[in-house]
Amino acid sequence: MPNLYKRPGSDVWHFSFTVDGKRKRKSSGTTDKRLAEDIAIKHEARVRRAVVHGTEAVLTFAEALDLYVTDGKSTRFTVPLFDYFEKWKVKDITGPEIRKAAKIIYPDASPATWNRQVITPMRAIVNHAAEAKRLSKISVTRFKEETKRRPAGNSDWLKAFCKAAKKLNMPETAAIARFMFETATRVSEACRLTWDDVDLQHGVAFLAKTKTEPRKVFLTRAMVIDLANIRSLHPTLVFAAANRSTIKKRIDKVIKEAGLTRLTSHELGRHGFATEMIRRNGVDVATTADHGGWKSRRLLMETYVEGDADREVIDRVFGKKNNV
Structure with missing residues (x-):
């Protein structure tokens, strides 16, 4: 019995007990003394069960999620997961159950939503707890997603866009389209880019x-020329726009x-860049990822594919038509 x-100066009840030769205090x-007794008895039983059967026998999903959030991990998509798995023991959460x-x-x-909002965060939460408690990690088979071919920017589209933008006296919009x-x-x-971040002399x-x-x-x-031509439009922001909604309206x-x-800006920018590099010019995935800032090369492999970054590949792919 706990x-x-x-403690001196406190009305809150504390309790202590010994399990496997170790003193526990909480x-x-x-x-409320009666409620405190119930809490103490329940906690002691839980600790004893963990000693006999292992941590995995008592660790709940709610506790695993608390470990995850306390460690500064993202809480995105976690509320529905907590509602569903709140009372589950982690040991009972398997790939098929997820x-x-x-x-x-x-x-x-x-399937894409199931993967993004359930499979990925659940695997991260459970395996984070497993690593912290030295338990076995789980693997979860992702749902097969239907690949949708999205439209992508290309040099011809960009050329027509820049021509129209300059005709409308919107050189900053032509410049940001090329930049993306x-x-x-x-x-x-791009909206956050300031003139202090740009070195036109070295490109x-x-x-x-x-x-x-x-x-x-x-x-x-061509990009250097475009930027030089809009240098006077704003003292700080390169593209003279503080937010994406402004850019969207201009585009x-x-x-x-x-x-x-x-x-969209994504189809014009990142999607267009990767398509131009990989599909249209045969640049390898590693180089494309390095230049485009992709952390996951797997994403590029899945999307665009049926070394170290250097200037040469950018000039070769995008510098061919300097008159755009």
């Missing part, structure tokens, strides 16, 4: 804050004027 006691978190849960939690979702296409920069990253720009890691990008001769306006196929 021993209940109060706060009940309550001033796949089953995905279809129950999101009955009308696609030739460097695989996300629109939010490079530094992306300090990205989704993955800071990186240097190489600028083609949509030019697309309408030019009568072009509508592309």
Whole structure:
């Protein structure tokens, strides 16, 4: 039977007990003595069970999730997972059970959603706890996703876009379109680019804050000229736009004027960059990932494929038509 006691100056009951020669002490978190006794008895039984049968016998998903969040991991998509698995023991959470849960939690979702919002976070949470508690990790088979071919930017599209943008007296929009296409920069990253991040003399720009890691990008001769021509538009921001919604409105306006196929900033930028590099010019995945800032080469392999970054490949792929 656990021993209940109060610390000086506190009305909250604490308790202690000995298991396997080790003294355990813990706060009940309550001033109600009967409730504190129940909490203490339950906790002692749990600790004894863990000593006899191992940590995996008592570790719950709620505790695993708490370990995960406390360690600073993302809480995205975790609420529905907590609602479903809250009372489960981690030892009972298997790959098939997670796949089953995905279809129950999101009955009308696609395999891509099941993978992104259930398979990936569940595997991360359970294996994080397994590593912390020295337990066996789990593997979960992902759902097979239907590959959808998205439209992508290309040099001809860009040429028509830039021509229309300059006709509308929107050189900054022509410049950001080229920048995203030739460097695989996300629109939010392009918006944050300042003139202090750009070295036109050496033809490079530094992306300090990205989704993955800071990186240097190489600028083609045409890109340097475009940037030099908009140098006076804003004292700080290269593309004179503080947010992506502003860029979207500008791009949509030019697309309408030019009568072009509508592309999102991602389709124009990162998707166009990877397509131009891999599919149209046969650049290897490793080099493309290095230049485009992809942390996962597997993603590029799955999407675009049926060394160290250097300037040569950028000039070879994107510098061929400097008159765009």
